[in-house]
Amino acid sequence: xxxxxEWTSTAVRRGEGSLSGYExxxxxxxxxxxxxxxxxxxRGSNExxxxxxxxxxxxxxxRALLEFGIGTGRLALPLxxxxxxxxxxxxxEQMVDHLRARPGGRRVxxxxxxxRVARVPGRLFSVVLLAINGxxxxxxxxAQLDIFRNAASHLAPGGFFVVETWVMTxxxxxxxxxxxxxxxxxxxxxxxxxxYNMDNNSIERxxxxxxxxxMKFVSVTDTYASPGELDIMARVTGFRRxxxxxxxxxxxxxxxxxxxxxxxxxQAD
Numbered sequence: 063x064x065x066x067x068e069w070t071s072t073a074v075r076r077g078e079g080s081l082s083g084y085e086x087x088x089x090x091x092x093x094x095x096x097x098x099x100x101x102x103x104x105r106g107s108n109e110x111x112x113x114x115x116x117x118x119x120x121x122x123x124x125r126a127l128l129e130f131g132i133g134t135g136r137l138a139l140p141l142x143x144x145x146x147x148x149x150x151x152x153x154x155e156q157m158v159d160h161l162r163a164r165p166g167g168r169r170v171x172x173x174x175x176x177x178r179v180a181r182v183p184g185r186l187f188s189v190v191l192l193a194i195n196g197x198x199x200x201x202x203x204x205a206q207l208d209i210f211r212n213a214a215s216h217l218a219p220g221g222f223f224v225v226e227t228w229v230m231t232x233x234x235x236x237x238x239x240x241x242x243x244x245x246x247x248x249x250x251x252x253x254x255x256x257x258y259n260m261d262n263n264s265i266e267r268x269x270x271x272x273x274x275x276x277m278k279f280v281s282v283t284d285t286y287a288s289p290g291e292l293d294i295m296a297r298v299t300g301f302r303r304x305x306x307x308x309x310x311x312x313x314x315x316x317x318x319x320x321x322x323x324x325x326x327x328x329q330a331d
Contacts, residue, residue, distance in 0.1 A: 110310035111226075112140045115189060118222050118325065119146055122188035128216050130177035130192040130209070135161040135170065137193065142166050149187070151177040178208045186218040193226045197292065198265070198284035206287060210299035214328055223301060223326045225292060226310075229319055230265075234258055249274055258286065289315075289322050301326035 115137065119127050125146055132138050132150025134157055141148050143166060150172045152158050158174065161167045173182050177192075178199065190213040199205040213223040234240045235258055245252040253270045265284045271277065287295070293303050304327045308319035315322060 108136065108140075110312075111137055111193070112144070114310055114312070114323075115191060115224065116141060116144050116146065118224065119188040122218065122221060124186060124188040124218050124221070126185065126187045127189045127191060128182060128187040130190065130213070131194075131196045132161065132170070132172060133157050135164055135167060137191070138170055139164060139166050142169050149173070149182050151175055151180045151182065153177075177212060178205050179212060181212075182216060187216050187221060188218065189222045189224060190216055191224045191226075193224075195227050195284065197225050197227060198286060200264075200283045200285055202262070202285050203287075203295075206285065207295055207299060210295050210301065214300050217328045219328060219330055221328050222304075223296070223328070225324045225326070227287070227289070227292070227322050227324070229289065229322050230258065230286060231320065235260065244269070263287070289324060292324055296324075296326045300329055300331075302329055303327075 115127060119125055119141075127138075127141055127146055127148050129138050129148065129150045132152045133154075135150075138148045138150060138161070148170050150158075150161075150170055152172060152174065153176055155174055158172050161170060161172065171182070173180050177196075178201075192209065192213070197206055197209060199209065210223065217223065234256060237258060237260065239255055239257045242254045242256070243251065244254045251272045253272070254267055255270070256265055256267045258265050263286050265286050267282045267284060269280045269282070271279065289306065296303060303324060305323075305325035306315045307313055307323040308315040309321055310323055313319075
């Protein structure tokens with residue numbers, strides 16, 4: 063961490079829920095120095111995601127992937143190591159600086175901008191990826207549809223848009239605050255407090271990260287979309303769903319699933 067081992071109790075907002083208040087860089091600039099500690103991922107899950115994305119990209123002649131919200135390269139860099147061409151879009155120069163400082167990071171072409179509209183010039187891709195709930199844009203359904211359209215504009219015909227989200231339970235829909243342990247490690251525990259507003263599909267979330275050397279919390283406002291709502295967005299933007307899993311390892315998606323990996327294929331005009 064850039065600040066050593068000193069963690070503080072702070073709060074940041076990923077977005078303000080409106081076009082006028084939203085800055086694509088805000089979230090990354092606020093947490094960029096700590097991102098890999100805040101979101102360590104699970105080794106097995108990361109490896110499963112990398113293998114599944116490699117299989118999708120490898121099935122297409124382009125063999126190239128674009129990640130919306132590429133961040134520090136958690137998924138991108140292992141794919142580069144496997145011989146794939148990888149590009150990214152991210153709003154945060156700070157996050158991208160961490161990516162570029164890693165081995166192989168300079169081999170990833172990154173466009174700084176809002177992945178709702180930013181374009182990567184020069185080529186079309188086999189796969190566009192949007193991981194860790196990035197589709198839950200605080201600006202609402204119009205922004206979510208624009209993200210699907212922007213993915214389509216970057217894909218070769220027949221290419222895949224892969225969207226990873228969490229799935230709200232019935233108990234979390236009642237408007238009360240819920241508490242969920244999101245990550246439990248030997249020296250790091252993350253708890254999520256969330257409250258859903260059915261009127262506008264928004265979710266207020268505060269993520270508490272507890273470590274022996276201190277505590278940090280991150281406050282986020284999201285626009286939720288259920289798996290079925292994502293399917294509708296896909297349909298109206300030229301995609302059809304071809305696969306859905308309850309986890310990156312290919313687990314069956316069921317009514318009890320709390321995570322969702324959806325694979326959409328771009329249809330011919």
